[in-house]
Amino acid sequence: MLKKFGKLDNALSCTHCGFCLPVCPTYRAENKEIQSPRGRVSAILAFRNGTLTAEEMSRSLSYCLVCRACHNACPAGVRVGKLVVMARTYAAVVKPWPVRVFHGITDHAVLSRWASRLLRWYQRSRLRKVVRGGGLGVSHPVVQRLDTLIPDAQPPLAKVWVSPSGEGKPLRAALLCGCMARMFYPHVADSVISLLSRLNVSLDLVQGFGCCGAPHRESGDREAFLRQAKKVLDGFSPVAGVVDVVVCDTAVCRITVSSYARALVNDPHYGPLAAKLSEKIVDFSELVFTRWSDRDSFFIQDTTQRIAFIDHCQTRHGYGITDHSRRLLAAISGRSIELPRSDQCCGAGGALMLSHRDHSERIRADKLKAIAESGVQVVVGTNAGCLLNVAAGLKGLHSSVQVVHLGEILWKSSVDYKNGCGGDDSSKLS
Numbered sequence: 001m002l003k004k005f006g007k008l009d010n011a012l013s014c015t016h017c018g019f020c021l022p023v024c025p026t027y028r029a030e031n032k033e034i035q036s037p038r039g040r041v042s043a044i045l046a047f048r049n050g051t052l053t054a055e056e057m058s059r060s061l062s063y064c065l066v067c068r069a070c071h072n073a074c075p076a077g078v079r080v081g082k083l084v085v086m087a088r089t090y091a092a093v094v095k096p097w098p099v100r101v102f103h104g105i106t107d108h109a110v111l112s113r114w115a116s117r118l119l120r121w122y123q124r125s126r127l128r129k130v131v132r133g134g135g136l137g138v139s140h141p142v143v144q145r146l147d148t149l150i151p152d153a154q155p156p157l158a159k160v161w162v163s164p165s166g167e168g169k170p171l172r173a174a175l176l177c178g179c180m181a182r183m184f185y186p187h188v189a190d191s192v193i194s195l196l197s198r199l200n201v202s203l204d205l206v207q208g209f210g211c212c213g214a215p216h217r218e219s220g221d222r223e224a225f226l227r228q229a230k231k232v233l234d235g236f237s238p239v240a241g242v243v244d245v246v247v248c249d250t251a252v253c254r255i256t257v258s259s260y261a262r263a264l265v266n267d268p269h270y271g272p273l274a275a276k277l278s279e280k281i282v283d284f285s286e287l288v289f290t291r292w293s294d295r296d297s298f299f300i301q302d303t304t305q306r307i308a309f310i311d312h313c314q315t316r317h318g319y320g321i322t323d324h325s326r327r328l329l330a331a332i333s334g335r336s337i338e339l340p341r342s343d344q345c346c347g348a349g350g351a352l353m354l355s356h357r358d359h360s361e362r363i364r365a366d367k368l369k370a371i372a373e374s375g376v377q378v379v380v381g382t383n384a385g386c387l388l389n390v391a392a393g394l395k396g397l398h399s400s401v402q403v404v405h406l407g408e409i410l411w412k413s414s415v416d417y418k419n420g421c422g423g424d425d426s427s428k429l430s
Contacts, residue, residue, distance in 0.1 A: 005048045007086050013076045014041040020070040020080065025345040026063050029362040035063055037070035037080040044087050054091035058220070062093045063359055065349035066218050067313035081318070088220025095219065098146065099351045106179040106211040107228060116183045123153035145357055148392045151184055159417050160190045166200025171291070174236065174243045176206040176257065176281070178250025180384035181405070188384075191411035192249045192284050198298075198416055199291040204243060206235040214256040215350050229260045233273045240273060246280045247287050249407055251312035251383040252350070255319070257281045283315070285382060285406060289324040292331075299413045303334035308376040309406075310367070310390060312383035313345045325406055329380060332413035340370040348389035360389070368393045371401060378402045380409055 020037035021027050027036035034043065040061055047057035061084050068081035095103070105111045122128055131147050164170035173196065181188045193203055213228030236246065248254040258281055260274035267274075292298060307329055315321050329336040347353065347363030367390060371379060379394075379401055381387050391403040411417055 008044055008048050008083060010077075010079055011041045011044045011048070011083055014038065014045075014074075014078045015076050016041075017075065019073045019075060023069040023073045023343075025065060025067060025069070025347065025363045026359070028366075029347075029359065030063070034060055037074075037078075040064060040080055040084060041078065044083055047087065047090070058088060058091035058093055061087060063352075063356060065313070065345055065347070065352060065363070067345045067349070068317040069313065069343065069345065071317055081314075085218060085220070088218075089222050090220070092220035092222075093355075095351060096355050099215075099354050102354075103211070103215055103224075103351070106183070107224070109208045109210045109231075112179055112183060112210050116186065119150065119183060120153070120186070123150065145354065148395065149353070149388050151388070151391060154187060157187055157190055157194075157411075159194070159420055161194040161197040161416070164197050164200050164202045166198075168200065170200045170202040171245070172204075172243045173201050173287070174204045174206050174239045174246045176212070176232070176236075176246055176248045176253060178248070178253040178384055179211040180388070181250050184388060185384055185405055185408070188249055188405045188407050191405070192247070192407040194417070195288060195407060195411045195414065196247065196284070196291070198414065199288065201247075201287070201291065203247075204239045206232065206239070206246065209235045212253045212256045214252045217256055217259065218350055226263060229263060229274070230270055232257065233260065233264075233270050233277065236277050237273060240276055243280065245282050245287065246277060247282055247284045249284050249382070249405075251283065251315045251381075252385065254281055254283050255314050283321070283324070283382065285324040285328060286321075288410065289328060292328075298415060299332045299410070300415055300418050301332055301334055302413065305333060305378055306335045306337060306374070306376045307333045307378045307380060307409075308337050308339045308342075308371070308374055310339065310346060310379055310381045310386060311342065312381065312386055315383075316343065325380075325382060328406065328410060332410065337374060337376065339367075339374050339376070341366065342370070344370075346386050346390050348383075348385045350385055353385070353389050361393070364389060364393045368397060368399075372397075372399075376401060378404060378409070380404055380406050382406050 016038055024036050033039040043057050043060040046052040064084045066081045066084055070080045105115045177189045196203060209231035211228050212232055213225040216224035258278050261278035264270045264274040309325050309329055344366060345363060346367040347360040353360040379390060387403050394401050
């Protein structure tokens, strides 16, 4: 029986020392052993030994944000975040209906495109004011929570570039836009396209996939995850042989796409394509940093605003990537600072901010406190879910702090954007 669960063997290395407890956001919020990495290891081992059913184990693991902060804290090398993701494949996390409906939309390119257009209308409509006032019988907590997470409408970008410019042959790249960024932050893709075009990068778009499969991977729904992975690979296939890199504008999507190679290693058709995509995928901040040679004149530095970066947890704790974004922010602001307790999670956890609202908000409260303590005026990130969650919390506090994507603030800080030089005002996205 135990042989069947060999991929959970890493849990056996846990010595129950407790070093993971202070770094775990769910344990700090709930102060319950079962909501600690050590408690989750115990649940996984109980399932492995036959004491718990898969469904019982899954319920106990459903609060985990998969932030992986415990990975660096563990002296025994136990990777609880990875163990949770693997354990959930035996019984996927049960999602409430709003989450199922939302994923049903984002999984399909056409539906998500129409939903994005509907969202643009809703942001500017009188209906939103009615919803916020609890009219038309829409005072249900789920409806109010969803409305809180929707950002306010933004004016169009004043300048968008779509043609590469610079000396020498342009770098050929494909842009993979995250579904949450496309839906809630439409300026992000245009900003990234404009920024990279001015850095002499020629961009194609990976299209037709909807969602990359991140929420399904993290909830243990392997069938849905592989379905979405294959959609992305179908979109990547036409440009696979001609692009040098694939750039992603959303942190969690970059991590998810990197996992395709292992997930599809035995697939004769998609395996080689997944390996090629995993080799070429980079976060856009990495590409901007490596292409950014004219460091003294590309950006106009603003010394009036205090800016701080919020990490995507898996990017920070799982991959150790923290430097590029901060160095880019330092180039555009003379007052870029580090938030107190910057290594702690904001509580978004993908769909967890909908499925476990109170739990998520208790975790988020400390991030909001850190933002208030720092005195920053702008909070910047690269993961749409984190930005939505933090912005909703700040909105609830009636805070004036702005929450923006790194791509947008970098493009708006560029010499070309500020001076309105040349370019093409039409978006490359439909």
